[in-house]
Amino acid sequence: MARLLETVYARNYFLSxxxxxxxxxxxxxxxxxxxxxxxxAAIASILHRISGGVLFVGVVFLLYIADLALGSEPGFEExxxxxxxxLGKFILFGLMAALLYHLVAGTKHLLLDFHxxxxxxxxxxxxxxxxxxxxxxxxxxGIWIW
Amino acid sequence: xxxxxxxxGRSGLSDFVLQRVSAVILAAYTLCIMxxxxxxxxxxxxxxxxxxxxxxxxxxxxMAMVSLIAHAWIGMWTIGTDYIREHYFGTxxxxxxxxxxxxCIAALFIYALWAMNLIWRL
Numbered sequence: 129m130a131r132l133l134e135t136v137y138a139r140n141y142f143l144s145x146x147x148x149x150x151x152x153x154x155x156x157x158x159x160x161x162x163x164x165x166x167x168x169a170a171i172a173s174i175l176h177r178i179s180g181g182v183l184f185v186g187v188v189f190l191l192y193i194a195d196l197a198l199g200s201e202p203g204f205e206e207x208x209x210x211x212x213x214x215l216g217k218f219i220l221f222g223l224m225a226a227l228l229y230h231l232v233a234g235t236k237h238l239l240l241d242f243h244x245x246x247x248x249x250x251x252x253x254x255x256x257x258x259x260x261x262x263x264x265x266x267x268x269x270g271i272w273i274w
Numbered sequence: 275x276x277x278x279x280x281x282x283g284r285s286g287l288s289d290f291v292l293q294r295v296s297a298v299i300l301a302a303y304t305l306c307i308m309x310x311x312x313x314x315x316x317x318x319x320x321x322x323x324x325x326x327x328x329x330x331x332x333x334x335x336x337m338a339m340v341s342l343i344a345h346a347w348i349g350m351w352t353i354g355t356d357y358i359r360e361h362y363f364g365t366x367x368x369x370x371x372x373x374x375x376x377x378c379i380a381a382l383f384i385y386a387l388w389a390m391n392l393i394w395r396l
Contacts, residue, residue: 181349184349194392200319231304235301237297241294
């Protein structure tokens with residue numbers, strides 16, 4: 129990784145800003161993820177993406193439940209029965225877990241934009257805090273659901 | 275400047291800002307809804323409908339849904355353009371990416387209309 133960055137900087141170091149910007153051949157470097165040591169912060173980061181993808185799909189479930197529950201009195205009871213089944217509880221818990229993790233990780237991201245914890249050590253601690261706080265919140269959500 | 279025709283605002287900076295503004299709206303909406311459910315242990319149909327049919331809540335729900343469209347598209351676009359690439363998918367990368375992006379747009383379109391129907395028919 130360090131060597132990769134060195135190569136990129138070495139190629140651009142002696143160019144002016146205009147020359148660098150006009151170089152159309154210089155594309156952003158993409159790391160091949162299957163040959164990559166995964167530090168803790170990288171795991172925290174990929175979880176943010178995975179939870180986002182889970183939520184994207186989960187909106188269908190939430191809209192379906194909301195549609196039922198808001199639609200009519202019998203629909204409300206049907207939604208309650210659905211959410212009381214083991215599968216219903218599992219899906220609800222999964223979505224709550226994804227939502228809580230995405231929320232905490234997103235908050236960290238916004239703080240990062242204000243230069244909170246944007247050093248190497250700070251970022252390490254922040255990613256550990258993100259996972260730690262999320263685990264506590266997800267456990268509480270689990271207790272609330274069951 | 276690297277631009278991409280399929281990005282939401284046609285510029286990375288615009289997407290960056292939109293992603294964050296929509297995130298704040300979605301976070302506020304999430305906390306609001308969570309607070310409602312946590313403070314109403316015994317829920318009834320009347321309480322639920324009563325809560326979502328006030329005009330401020332209908333406007334807030336609509337705002338959250340519009341934010342979700344922008345936020346989800348930028349997020350899913352980022353994931354798609356990062357992973358559905360030649361070094362993972364070979365020559366099928368471009369076709370797969372187009373299919374994935376079309377599916378995302380179709381899903382978001384359905385979400386948006388479904389949610390608008392749900393929020394405003396009440």
